[in-house]
Amino acid sequence: MNLRSLWNSMWPPLVAVILFLLIWQGATTWFQIEKWILPSPVDIGREAAAGAAGLWGHTLATLRLMLVGFAIGTLVGLAVAFTLHYVPFLKKSLYPLIILSQNVPTIALAPLLMIWFGFGILPKIIVITLVCFFPVAVAAMDGLMRTDRAMLDYMRMIGATKGDIFRKLEIPYAIPSILSGVKIAATYSVMGAVIAEWIGADQGIGYYMMLQKSSFRTDKIFVAIAIIVAISLMMFACVALLERWLVRYKPANDQR
Numbered sequence: 001m002n003l004r005s006l007w008n009s010m011w012p013p014l015v016a017v018i019l020f021l022l023i024w025q026g027a028t029t030w031f032q033i034e035k036w037i038l039p040s041p042v043d044i045g046r047e048a049a050a051g052a053a054g055l056w057g058h059t060l061a062t063l064r065l066m067l068v069g070f071a072i073g074t075l076v077g078l079a080v081a082f083t084l085h086y087v088p089f090l091k092k093s094l095y096p097l098i099i100l101s102q103n104v105p106t107i108a109l110a111p112l113l114m115i116w117f118g119f120g121i122l123p124k125i126i127v128i129t130l131v132c133f134f135p136v137a138v139a140a141m142d143g144l145m146r147t148d149r150a151m152l153d154y155m156r157m158i159g160a161t162k163g164d165i166f167r168k169l170e171i172p173y174a175i176p177s178i179l180s181g182v183k184i185a186a187t188y189s190v191m192g193a194v195i196a197e198w199i200g201a202d203q204g205i206g207y208y209m210m211l212q213k214s215s216f217r218t219d220k221i222f223v224a225i226a227i228i229v230a231i232s233l234m235m236f237a238c239v240a241l242l243e244r245w246l247v248r249y250k251p252a253n254d255q256r
Contacts, residue, residue, distance in 0.1 A: 024041055025040050028040040036217075039218055039219035039222060044226065047223055048226070051223070055223065055227065058204055059205060062190075062204040062231070063231065065121070065197070066128065066189045066192070069124070069125050069128025069193060070132055070185065070186060072128075072129050073132025073185060073192075074185055076132075076136075077132065077134065077135070077140065077185065080133065081136070081141045082144075082166075085141055085145075095141075098137065102134050107195055107198075109130070110195060110198075111199060113126050119200045123199075124193070124197070128189055128192035128193055128196060131188045131191065132188055135182075135184040135188065136181040138181065139181025139182075140178045140181060143173065143175070143178055144170050146174070146177065147169055147174070148169075152169065155168075179239060182239050183240065183243075186232075186235035186238070187232045190232045190235065205228060209221055
């Protein structure tokens with residue numbers, strides 16, 4: 001992608017964000033909305049600059065927790081997908097249970113994990129893993145099922161083993177789908193880390209938000225939200241770059 005095409009894809013959302021911020025700033029000034037109810041973008045930016053030193057420590061704590069949980073969740077999701085695909089009986093037995101597991105709200109499960117595993121890092125990692133593994137597992141299983149049937153029949157005809165087919169055909173075809181799931185998990189990992197910090201932590205963006213909620217510092221809560229959005233976008237962009245590097249072609253039946 002050259003610079004011109006990159007700019008053409010970036011300027012519409014950039015203009016929309018700028019217009020949104022201008023309307024927000026104008027509304028808070030025109031209607032004289034109290035700062036504790038809805039601070040203006042200028043107020044939020046001023047508070048972010050004033051508290052940058054303290055926010056940096058909370059941001060690093062959340063980043064460390066999120067990256068560890070995201071990595072583990074992605075690996076667990078891939079392991080589940082590959083296992084269920086390789087053993088059809090397990091897929092029929094366990095896939096519905098995996099779907100049902102996502103009906104339990106994370107915010108309701110987190111307190112139980114704290115009771116079972118204490119207030120250390122383990123329950124927080126489990127929360128993020130539970131949030132991340134599902135989109136990766138579902139996307140990977142879907143990608144594995146989209147393998148070209150003609151190529152699959154050809155490899156079977158020439159005597160390829162099930163392992164050879166899996167490594168040399170099914171996984172390459174599944175990579176675009178897997179990376180789509182990983183992009184979703186990357187953004188979910190930030191949410192999972194914040195939820196984990198809400199339940200029990202002494203640092204991190206989630207912990208910072210809880211403190212500011214108690215003191216009705218709406219401007220600081222918006223600063224935390226802006227940091228969460230920035231981290232989510234950064235994670236999504238990193239996975240998108242990885243996707244551009246790994247996916248160098250599209251299978252013939254995927255061409256548009």
